[in-house]
Amino acid sequence: MTVDQLREPAIRVQGLEKSYKGLRVLRGVDFEVARGAIFALLGSNGAGKTTIVRILSTLLRADAGTAGVNGFDVAGRPADVRESISLTGQFAAVDEILSGRENLVLIARLRHLRDPGGVADDLLARFSLTEAGGRKVSTYSGGMRRRLDIAMSLIGDPPVIFLDEPTTGLDPQARIEVWQAVRELAGRGTTVLLTTQYLDEAEQLADRIAILHEGRILVDGTLDELRRLLPPAEVEYVEKQPTLEDVFLALTGGGGRDGHDRDAATDA
């Protein structure tokens, strides 16, 4: 890795645009992710989160704008980008018919590592899957599948990892397991770009949060910075800081049970 690469942010996205059949999914997205950070892209379904991840992982071409990962342009040097990343998609991309261990060995072979069996055994131990390692993945629970999926993404120690809605469809216990895995990753210096529609997930995990709405980044900052965007709630008996949920809904204009309160505030 060159000095220039180290100075570069791990991910740099500028003016990214993408349309599907006239529908503008991304309308000029800009953000940067520092090396070793956990960055959360927060947005509702259809906000364009997955589209960004697909462009960054070289699965999709942008219509306009530039995106760089680990210092490599995704359009110009896709092979180098693929060497630098690993993608955990929205649906656990594991091979149901193979065992957990065979899945890991397969990926280790495809990453051309020297000791695929050893790599697999280490990861099984790290993700508490040693016992289940010999069983077919089709017998795994949702949480085990996700853990295996993330374990597969760590093979070869890619410096940047994309996690596209890693906890969608998981029960609370499995979510916590995944969160632990993500924290451990960041602890090792891996840059994590996480997309989520769960506000508490972003609040729990991310160093920085960007709120994506209708193809644009509305705000981008740390949780504290986002909180400061709204005035504290009126003090009656207890001072109540706005939660990230309040910030999100106020910015995206999302309806729901908070709509009434906001209307009242506008009237005042």
Next chain:
Amino acid sequence: MTKHFLGDTVTLLGRSLRHIARSPDTVITTAVMPIAMMLMFVYVFGGAIDTGPTSYVDYQLPGILLITVASGIAYTAFRLFTDMKSGVFERFQSMPIARSSVLWAHVLTSLVANAISLVVVVLVALLMGFRSAAGAPAWLAVAGILVLFTLALTWLAVIPGLTATTMEGASAFSYPLIFLPFLSSAFVPTDTMPGPLRAFAEHQPVTSIVNTIRGLFARQPIGTDLWIALAWCVGILVVAFALAMNTYRRKIS
């Protein structure tokens, strides 16, 4: 990335072969339908069809072999479709591997699976009284033509495997291919067919391939049928390969 093409293809081939070994039903069902047809043709219709000095079981086997391949490749489309839908495909595409090795692994798996089904069908035919005077070179030639035919149809199957939106769509394309041998010299001599149908039957690919295999089995001179058969197989292979690769490139952008 091409430096890893062979290694990656072998790794991915190993994966698909495991799939087959663990769901042998896909290979067995591929063989069951042609075997059932063979039983029906030989024991129900066969007695009423005049094939001259050739015994009917010998006469119809080449056509049954082509039907076996035509129904077998539906599973290639199915396996590819499953990979596309499950996200496994995207995982591979986002990794530093030779991208086309993903397709080649499926194609080679199709060759292996079809070879197993074909051997099973031939063994059943032997039990039913099929006999061939062919020596090793003729058997090798038959194997070569069947491999070429399987490759051509497999690359054809890759296209719906990549583009289908439903499981049914991914395998439905093989129905006309399974039906094609009925409109050829595979089960009845073409000279009893009415004019236009006969013209079609005599000039479609199945007839020349069937005649070639039949001639090789019977140690009879094959003549131009061999070259026509090879031309069809190579022609379909080249066109299907080009279309499949083009579809693939558009899919992975």
